[in-house]
Amino acid sequence: MKDKQFLENIVHGMFLILGLITVGFVLLITVYLVLSGIPAIREIGLFDFLLGDEWQSTAAEPSFGILPFILTSIYGTAGAILLGVPVGFLTAVYLAKEAPSGIRNVVSSAVSLLAGIPSVVYGLVGMLVLVPGIRRLFHIPDGASLLAAIIVLAIMILPSIINVSITALEAVPREYEDASLALGATPVETYFRVSVPAARSGIAAAVVLGVGRAIGEAMAVMMVSGNAPNMPSLFQSVRFLTTAVASEMSYASGLQERALFSIALVLFFFIMLINATLNFFLKRSKEE
Amino acid sequence: MEQIGMRRKIYIFVMKALMMVSAALTCALVGFLMIYVLWKGLPNVTVRLLFTKPSYLSGQIGILPDILNTLYIMIAALVIVIPLGAGAAVYLTEYAGNKKLVAVIEYAAETLSGIPSIIYGLVGMLFFCQFLNMQTSLLAGALTLVIMNLPTVMRTTQESLKTVPQSYREGAFGLGAGKWRTIRTVVLPGCIDGVITGCILSAGRILGESAALLFTAGFAHALNGFFTGLRSSGATLTVALYVYAKEQGEFGVAFAIAAILMILTLLINLLATSVAKYFKRRRSL
Known part of the structure; x- marks a missing residue:
């Protein structure tokens, strides 16, 4: 015993x-x-x-200012959200409420495939389709730019936004929608004026999750953004916080290497902030 | 029949159209990516590419080492992460009495799943490669991936544990079984589906991971056995794709690898859905 x-x-x-x-x-x-x-x-x-707005890690008198990276990460993420959220949100409403089950199955398996595609594959396609496309369309010497990164990121965050929004929309009590329909609203009006507001915390969580994904993505962005430490501008080669770490890590030493660790710390700080926000919205969505 | 005003009609039409255009756009993106990558990549997938290693003498590129490295790293990571994740899930659902502790553990798991892979790569490099002196090796890469995939396995196992009816546990206790015996004989068999789902999801993530492996597993293309492989540096398929595309400009090889990755991703997705369906049906019997 x-x-x-x-x-x-x-x-x-x-x-x-x-x-x-x-x-x-x-x-x-x-x-x-x-x-x-x-x-x-x-x-x-x-x-x-x-x-500091100048990053010259290998110069004789090196300067380590990461403001360009911080701003690029913020602008890039904001751009991706601006493009990705409307498409993702509308797709989610369509899938959760409107789509017949056949179409729904096809589109959701497409979405989960989108989530599974490795980021280097996005990078590769971006490098060979998007970058030359942008160069030709806007007549600039090199298409590797913030714009290319924004488009790639917008596509990459779609699955997170769609899946989390669908979960939130499906959790809306049936009675709300029935009441709205009974009062004479059409189905489409009900989705957007009743279901969506009722699921707003969950949808906010989806957006925050998208922000986290976009700000943390490294490889795909590295392949399409050109990697020059410029201040962010839509048609210029730029470097993100993530790519700043990745692109110099393999040969850095001394203060340069330590500065890269500091960049990672700044990125980590952003991520923790985003995680806390995400948790806040998820909790509120559960309470609702 | 009640009349709907013009403005409402327009609103409904516009919203419906926007929804459909968005869904169609999402599908079109997936279709384009799939077809483009396969169309550009499949012609380059040759027997020679698949079954040789790169040779500087003949200038031929082969990706057999990268395929094996991916496989090794996947096996090593899964073998370690499954017991850890499943064990953590068992603790949370079966043992933990302290609500605060559970909240802390779950918050930690959520934090882990939000951390970007480049940060995992960096910490993996500092901790496994430098502090534990493993150098850049497949094992260091696999251990980094263990930390990354822990929340996934934990969550899927936890979900399946929740479906084991409480009455089973009470029945076992009533027959005089201790806690551990109950877990071993009643609870653990019930979480097999969660473990398998976690395995498949993790395998998919490991297959697609690159940023966390750049500085932990390295870039080498040497052909090794499993145990030598674990101790030496090696590129997985994704890392090899990156190196061939970005640093060597070998787009043919890069697309061939991309096509292989696409097909594997598709297979893993199909497997995940059919396994989920199978378990659902079995449970409802």
């Missing part, structure tokens, strides 16, 4: 450790990013680092 209790305790302890492992990983990531990101910021100065 005593042995049995002993075994139970051991098993309980083992599962407790497994349960805590996610917390451990989050702590590990946070600690590593903070520890490796702080030194360069202290060396360069927080103000010069965050608000």
